[in-house]
Amino acid sequence: MTIRHWAKQHRLRLAWTGLACLVAYFLTPVLILAFMLDQRVLSPSHSEATHEQWRHVVTTNEGRGVALRRYSNGLNGKCVIFFPGQQGGMARYERDLLPLIRVDGVALYTISYPGQDGAPGQGSLNHLSEDVERTLRFLTDDGLCTMGQSLFVGRSLGASIAVLEAAKFRPKGVLVEGVSPDLATAIRAWMRRHIATWAWQSLPIRALVPMTGELEPPVSRWQGPPMIVFQGTDDNVAPFDAAKALMLNRPGVRFEAVPGGNHEDTFLIAGPAYRAALLDLSDR
Template structure:
């Protein structure tokens, strides 16, 4: 019977796709570009590089981008920048200039397997890297001079850190409700919550953040849909802000005047 044959094919396809997603989920989610420890960084702005041993076999590479202004003057504060899921720090260095030009240091760690950082890429290890970076910055700056910033993948990491560590403001660029909610968008007929290892439940963390929160999300984002990010709106405190960037996509928000105005209002920066 044709219907039985088609059902068998459908069941096999369902199983094959499910197995592929389970075993290849890290491939879909992360796109690292590793570097050797001796690879030189070439940035167009002043920086210092640090390698922090976390434990045996685990090294966290951090780059601190320095203010572009007179180096004899103290920095206005520090931005802890947790980047997205591609390549390494070199890919995101261009975004540091927006903050260094305003007198802030930008501390950017690479995740395990990204750039010069090593170790197993797990959700808890990512949070551990975040805590270690915060400790480095907190040794230099008071909490009210520290801004925690997350972009894309980094928004879940940044939000969790803000539940544990004091900060002036938590800034989230293109955040997701959770990683499982993003996978569910493409795999609605699968039990995604039981299949996906990386959860990053931003919606849970964000309700525990006491510091002010600024969310920036584009309406044309094809990676984290606006509908997904906007699910965080009802969870914000009254004084928090959700900035909608009309026609903004996933990687161009920094070019919009609305983004720049929102960031400058948080940094208390005036031209």
């Protein structure tokens, strides 16, 4: 074999190796989004000990369950119902967020999705709305909450769920934080944060993921209860500009920018303003 022939063969092998690596690089996210998205978005979590007054699991026929916790009693069916983010962590919320949304004379309930904080099963994006809706109907059918006298509070993934369910159940008001217009936007934001996944943004993300949490349709024709949105300007999970474009100047929606807030601490930075917004909705 001549040196020239060997070099040609070597270049050919390198080209094929490079092509295989490129295919594998872009095939990896496609497979994850197509077959592993539920586990990535609704990853099972085990909480620290929680300190609720009452706990109940609303189950489905497929073995999934949504865990309800009550932290205070209410009068006349008045409730605050909290929808958490994708990772759960109710013990942390007990310390940091629930004190901001406790209201005298109003029952405080939290929801944990399947697989999180003691709720059985594995969460499914395709069934998440169905599971949460079943849980809310349990609260109303058992006379625990009157939706027209109750508030929905949500953050991150829970913000999307709170808005979507509010369009159906018509609570008294909605307070959300860390909003993403849809799941595809949040996935692109995650890809943008890492140099190794930056090029994945060129994939047709919207075609690869379910339309779970898509807020443009209900928000564009919002005729629901008053809604207040807090969004951190430094949020790189639910990008500020995308949330602002979705929510700003919508009838019935008040958009509050939180300077310097990221996806983990916006409600803490907002603090008194966040609580004042909840009390404002409660007093209407």
